[in-house]
Amino acid sequence: MKHIVILGAGFGGLRAAMDIAKKLRGLNLLDKYEVVLIDRSDCHLYTPLLYKVATSPSMHENVCTYDISPLIKELPIRFVQDEVTNIDLPNGDVHLKGGAPIKTDFLVVALGSETNYFGIPGLKENSLQLKTVESAMEVQNAIRAAFAQGSEVKIVAGGAGANGIELAAELRLWANRAERENKNLKVSVSIIEAMPTVLPGLDVRVVRTVATRLQRLGVAVMTGAKIVSVAPREISLDGNTKISFDVFIWTGGIKTPEMISVLPIKKEPRGKPITEAHMACLAATPDLKLHPMIYGLGDSVCFMNPITNRPIPAVAPAAIAQANVVAHNIIEEIKVLESRVKSQESRMYIPREYPYVIPAGGRYAIAKIGPLVISGFLGWLFEKLVALNYLLSIMPFFRAVGAWLK
Known part of the structure; x- marks a missing residue:
């Protein structure tokens, strides 16, 4: 055999x-x-x-x-x-x-x-990642704890690629709901990116649309900001700038x-x-x-x-x-x-x-299909159809639809 x-x-x-x-x-x-x-x-x-x-x-x-x-x-x-x-x-x-x-x-x-920490001192030890279900649950639990314990919560995503964008956008919506439920809670969500723009290398129309969406959501974006070290609750940037945080999720690279x-x-x-x-x-x-x-x-x-x-x-x-x-x-x-x-x-x-799609909070996404760029609800609908199409390729029809709807 x-x-x-x-x-x-x-x-x-x-x-x-x-x-x-x-x-x-x-x-x-x-x-x-x-x-x-x-x-x-x-x-x-x-x-x-x-x-x-x-x-x-x-x-x-x-x-x-x-x-x-x-x-x-x-x-x-x-x-x-x-x-x-x-x-x-x-x-x-x-x-x-x-x-x-x-x-x-x-x-x-x-x-x-696996996650690439690029040899940045303290980055691995003082950040969460988003590569597995277990790590995703760690992020969720850390944010739950921060919302429960603090009146002013600072959440930072490292890296403005697709993962960082979709994470920060959805976190901002969660933060909005938490602030409505707890009037004493104030949450900031920000992204740090070393390159000059978000989504470096992607179509400029997608980049512009995503940047506008993040601004409207209230996600602060720092581009051209290189992380040089990370300590507990503090990020050091090139130029001696310090950024404090309660939860820091690193999405800045793979290896x-x-x-x-x-x-x-x-x-x-x-x-x-x-x-x-x-x-x-x-x-x-x-x-x-x-x-x-x-x-x-x-x-x-x-x-x-x-x-x-x-x-x-x-x-x-x-x-x-x-x-x-x-x-x-x-x-x-x-x-x-x-x-x-x-x-x-x-x-x-x-x-x-x-084709690719960048979810950007709620029922809003930006998709590029050939020369066409669509955003908003239609982009979100495309994201859902992509997921359904994939599930149909690995499981029977009714099981796929059931998994898609859960």
Whole structure:
């Protein structure tokens, strides 16, 4: 029995596992190949809704988590809930925290990313993050406690990317409700961004619309403000400016997990593995033989856009598209090994500009779809439809609609 092992059950990992399993079943090869999906959580996380968990006192964590077992119960996938501790590429072993090593013949690395603190002194120790359901609940609980204990509460989000924007906007609305309920409570919500604008690198129309929305909500935005250190309840900026806070959430960057950055494969300067056009990872040196064929996708790797010569953004649609490519190429390789075809018809990942949406508080969002930018209720409606479309791709219709409505 040969093993196709997928590390991580996020957007890309889950899609790759499901696609490969379906194709193997269609080829009647389940007696020769096993699909193994490994994740430390037993739930698939829909990350675009994490900010809702963090900012809505009535919101439970299950609004953005879906049990993995029901999602794959109709598919020939073995799910292993465990934490990957080491990847031994030369020998083809994946080592787990709680179980025996798993041999791999094909390996897909889709472990996502972790928070990047950029070596800023005190940042990790004195901030909250927004990467998991647990961290989102920590944010919610910290804000609840601050509202209950203080008369003047200062909430700061570090980073004016999409996560920082949606978090701060929704927090401002929560603060408004809290202030109405407690006339003695005064809450300030602010964002600190090192770049000259919010959402650096995005369409200027989106940037302008988001900036206007934040201003109308009453979210203070400090751009061109570089954080140099963080102490308990105080942020130090370049230029010796001090910002006090009661709750500080850092959303300012991501990086490849340490376990991946030390693998003997080609990487870009920041440590992300570089994938070629077929989403395969390459050995760091020509003389190094990698036992399993290894693919990477999503936040875990760096794919350089051949037109712009820049890394593509770490967004869910890209990870899903890459997963489709990986699944196709693995199956094509298997078909050659099993003498089903004479030559492999590999598929390349072709990056494109994906539609995106930036929630900005309540039923208001800004969406860019091709050349079109829409905002307000229509943008929010687009956000809801994107979520429904994704759920329909991983679960049956009625279950998807039920999950969407909860």
